[in-house]
Amino acid sequence: MAAPGWYVYVLQCADGSLYTGVARDLHKRLRQHNGDLAGGPKYTSGRRPVSLLWSESAADRSSAQQREAAIKRLPRCEKLALVAR
Secondary structure (H helix, E strand, C coil), X not given: CCCCCEEEEEEECCCCCEXXXXXXXXXXXXXXXXXXXXXXXXXXXXXXXXXXXEEEEECCHHHHHHHHHHHHXXXXXXXXXXXXX
16 A cells, blocks of 8 residues: 655635645644644644645655645735635
8 A cells, every 4th residue: 555645735814814734644743732732833832723724746855845845935916825725
């Protein structure tokens, strides 16, 4: 059985800000962001709850991180357009 792939995702925080990240287990990572499990980042710990707006699968960690970096460079309006698709 093949190993699960990677995901790139965009979250919306309670304060309206957007957070982009990568994960292998998207459900687990979302629980970490919301404080249900240990290991979430500092950025979202003070902006809970967060909700998943968008995700995309990636073949491997490298391509997921490259896509994450490209999304992070986008202005907010373009990020919102991406998640609206």
